[in-house]
Amino acid sequence: MLLKRPFLHRAVIFVTVLSGIVSACNHRETITAIAYVDPLVGTAASTTESAEKHSEAGSELKGQTFPAVGVPHGMTQWTPQTRASERKCIAPYYYRDSLFQGFRGSHWLSGSCTQDYGSVTIMPMTGALKVKAEERASLFHHANEKASPDYYSVYLDKYKITAEVSALSRASIMRFSSEDSDAIQFIVEPNSDEGEGYIEIDPAKKEIVGYNPAHRIYQGWGESAGFSGYFVAVFDTDFEHYGTWNGDSIQDKNIAATGAKSSVGAYVAVRPGIKEVHVKIGTSFTSIEGARKNLEAAITGWDFDAVRNESASTWNKALTKVEVKGSEESKKLFYTALYHAELLPRVFNDADGSYPEFGGSGKIMTATGYDYYDDFSMWDTYRAVHPLLTLLEPQSSGDMVKSLLTKADQGGWLPIFPCWNNYTAAMIGDHAIAMIGDALMKDIASDEMKRAYTIMRKNAFEVNTDTASYKDGKGRRALASYLQYGYIPLEDSVLESFHKREQVSRTLEYAYDDFVLSQVARKLGKNEDYKRLSQRAGNYKNVIDPAIGYARGRYADGKWIESFDSNAIRASYITEGSPFQYTWYVPQDIGGLIAVLGGKENFITKLDTFFDQRYYWHGNEPGHQTVYLYNHAGEPWKTQGRIHQIVEEEYSTGPGGLSGNEDGGQMSAWLAFNMIGIYPTCPGLPYYDLGTPFFEEVSIHTGTNTFTLKATNFKEGNKYIQSATLNGTPFNRTYLLHDEIVKGGTLILEMGSQPNKAWGSDPVYIP
Incomplete structure (x- = not known):
């Protein structure tokens, strides 16, 4: 769909690709998608209003x-x-x-x-x-x-x-x-x-x-x-x-x-x-x-x-695993984003499979039957990059899962943020679990499920008591406190980390990781673990103060920190954001979050305030799922309208066209998903929230199958879904299952300029 304001751009010189290039499948129309990619996007200081408002000086003002x-x-x-x-x-x-x-x-x-x-x-x-x-x-x-x-x-x-x-x-x-x-x-x-x-x-x-x-x-x-x-x-x-x-x-x-x-x-x-x-x-x-x-x-x-x-x-x-019909400018945006999302993680082994052992021993190992990957910017990329790859590149995603498991075998613990072929404990969370769990729930690398579960479970249940290896980055940070209190109290400064403190954000992200692991446990029939992990997935309630409706620092005795500003950027107990921004980070239990925040009406009012008062910060990752919460509160037309606003304000085809650090492809993967018209709000559950189309037609090629999203009455200003059919049957829900896309089909969306508040009344996906 044409965007309301002109994009800030320079004259881009596009490369003419030789006519002999053909697409992956013979039935597919030959196109040169590469000609729409501009690798210079994101190489200059960001020009977006949100980046200037929220980012600190320095590198975060650049893609x-x-x-x-x-x-x-x-x-x-x-x-x-x-x-x-x-x-x-x-x-x-x-x-x-x-x-x-x-x-x-x-x-x-x-x-x-x-x-x-x-x-x-x-x-x-x-x-x-x-x-x-x-x-x-x-x-x-x-x-x-x-x-x-x-x-x-x-x-x-x-x-x-x-x-x-x-x-x-x-x-x-x-x-x-x-x-x-x-x-x-x-x-x-x-x-x-x-x-x-x-x-x-x-x-x-x-x-x-x-x-x-x-x-x-x-x-x-x-x-x-x-x-x-x-x-x-x-x-x-x-x-x-x-x-x-x-x-x-x-x-x-x-x-x-x-x-x-x-x-x-x-x-x-x-x-x-x-x-x-x-x-x-x-x-x-x-x-x-x-x-x-x-x-x-x-x-x-x-x-x-x-x-x-x-x-x-x-x-x-x-x-061309995703083919689109739309404006030239939209194609430039989309294919440049897809390019950026396909750069990392990187293959690390030689052509013969040789690679250095994970953890710095210097020993040379051999990857047999798969490529060994490294440089997982995991805190960023589990959100959209890896879900995009599970959809478009399942073979590579399976190799990435095996690579992470191999690292755990060689180093003793599943790494948290593996880069430079070593442990780092950079950022927070335990999101290798999220990436692996999401792949397993989509039946990728399913032959590794039992091995994967054993490795992931160790990170979630075992406290690393070996001081030297813990300092080296092995084991979940502050796990002992998390298990004892159901949250990480302010007294635990999490000193053996690059990011210290940030206790509330850690608690919220661990609760999500525990949820993903619970789904794998359930799939394997590990019923006791499923129950324990499901209970831990609710730990987010322990750091959201129901009296004020915000994520808030908490002491070991249960008391909340007294000094509080919901919009304070870089509060000591929050990671790269504000308490208001992190309050929405409960992708695994949005219905429960609605209840904690006082019910649907209060939830929507608070969400409206968040966006209307410009507290949303797109330039950093923790809020990338927030716009889809309207889907789960019964007002999907607000998701549809605000997505257009975000794309219009935060992305362009100029050198400053990325808002904040690209972060391993996450900023671009968000854009690619949203221009397709879907988004993985909760990786680990095999569904995608529906957004709004930016193209007249999108075809996703998954192996021998094709899933097509068509928008009728598609024109500028028509950003609201009026009605829909899936494979010819009336469709009234705001999500698509992963299997529905992979097996192929056609979703037709009738678009209009005004919200149809009756559409999307079916409940959102519940596992």
């Missing part, structure tokens, strides 16, 4: 995305680099920057405030040798920049060189074209803020190899992660001269350098007069030889366009 080139969930993603850092909260690329420092093979968590790791940068140049990133950098202009999921190119004003890159999961290819006859030189730098990189040149092989040791973040900050980012770069041209640098010391003809708290790198130059040079780079987390094998398995020749075509075809296969 923190980067123009990632590769394939969905690729091991290494290639990006233009405008910031030479692997420091926390510094993305490799910012739209406002004007100096290009090279192409970086990056493991940045899209949209995050974390840090890159194991990266390598390659920069072409002419003239006097400059090795430091800021000194070698070239001015570039966005008018001479082309960005697409399969390809990025830029013209470097300083050197009169056109630099291009395309990539697959574990390997990339670059093409550098010079306008003059000066010798092209290349800087190859294994980035390391710790100064521990290694590099080596083999002139006979026209090859540069190296590695960059990865370091942990959050728990174990600065310690070795137990692996490195390895690379092999092969050139199609002989080296005329070469050398290395270490800190400020440049050593001509030297072939190897090791960092000792200093930056290191290599430089090579080709013969003058050569105007085009190709470079292929393989990457790995296991070894240099692993990187070489990954390169050989992925790219056999020097055909740049063939690699680009393969990357584009892979993206189109993923993106």
Whole structure:
């Protein structure tokens, strides 16, 4: 549907994909969905009213995305680099920057405030040798920049060189074209803020190899992660001269350098007069030889366009699992969001299945029959990213479940926020349970259900009494207090966490996690566990003060904290939000929440106030389900109207088009779901709330089946559902079951400009 206000956007240069690209199924119309993707969205400061109102200064005013080139969930993603850092909260690329420092093979968590790791940068140049990133950098202009999921190119004003890159999961290819006859030189730098990189040149092989040791973040900050980012770069041209640098010391003809708290790198130059040079780079987390094998398995020749075509075809296969009919602007919004939602988690194993053991031992393991994934921004992504993948990518989702279970086997506990292939205990909750449980309830990885339940149950029932491993991030934070009181009291400061205190938010999120686990217990016939976990799922009532109707800090003796402001951002017992925002976080028992807040009428009045007074904050995740609470209170037309308002105010196709950090794809997954017209309000229950259509027609391809949502009388302003039919039968409920979508069918929605308050009177999904 056309949005009311124009989108803030720049002139986006879309890539024309080769005509040979075909969609995944022969019966499907061939479309080039990749042409609607703009990877530069989210690379600039957010321009939305909500972000300016609610976010703190700094990175949260930016989407923190980067123009990632590769394939969905690729091991290494290639990006233009405008910031030479692997420091926390510094993305490799910012739209406002004007100096290009090279192409970086990056493991940045899209949209995050974390840090890159194991990266390598390659920069072409002419003239006097400059090795430091800021000194070698070239001015570039966005008018001479082309960005697409399969390809990025830029013209470097300083050197009169056109630099291009395309990539697959574990390997990339670059093409550098010079306008003059000066010798092209290349800087190859294994980035390391710790100064521990290694590099080596083999002139006979026209090859540069190296590695960059990865370091942990959050728990174990600065310690070795137990692996490195390895690379092999092969050139199609002989080296005329070469050398290395270490800190400020440049050593001509030297072939190897090791960092000792200093930056290191290599430089090579080709013969003058050569105007085009190709470079292929393989990457790995296991070894240099692993990187070489990954390169050989992925790219056999020097055909740049063939690699680009393969990357584009892979993206189109993923993106066209949802096909839409609507305005060009809406397609740009939607497919860019779908692209961002498909970047993480990343494949972590080599082509032969090899990967470093979880937890930093350095031992090399083998994933047999599945891909091993890492970098789960779990507090963010369990909400919509993983439910989107369970719907569109069930095979990959199953591999992600197996990866999480493998981590638990290798480390002893199910990780909470596994990144850098280690425990972190970042953020709050225990949401690997939510992700795994949601997949199991949708019959994904069902052969792992008993194993998964045993592993998840340990996190939920066993207090880790080993001080060292608990500090290392193993075990649910503050579980002893939670089990003793039914909530986490203010006296427990949860010191062995990156996010300390935040007791009320933790309680609310643990209650939800316990609910998801209860559903798996019930499915397995674990009746006693089901009863206990179901009771614990009601612990949210222990931190919502019924006298005032808000989530509120509570002491061990049951008394509520006296000083209270429902709209205080960053109250010590709330995570990244306000008590008002977190009061709505009871996705597992919305009917119970309605009762706690004084019944339906009071509930709706409070919800209206929340939105009308602009207390809703879309730029952070805890409230992403809140707009759907109207569905559960019998007024779905308010959900329909407010969704349009959120999309109009919070998203655009410009560089500042994301409100707050993208957070591993969650902001975009919310948009993708809502533009389809559905949303997983409570992952762990196999249903989706109905929203409102943004397209005339949406087709979701699930294997050999297709589910279609059609909107009749679809035009601007018609955002309210008047009536509906499902497979020709009158349809009067505000949700769809997962199986209804997966098995295929057609939902037809008759739209109108005014609410039909009679539609949607059936009760919402109750397990």
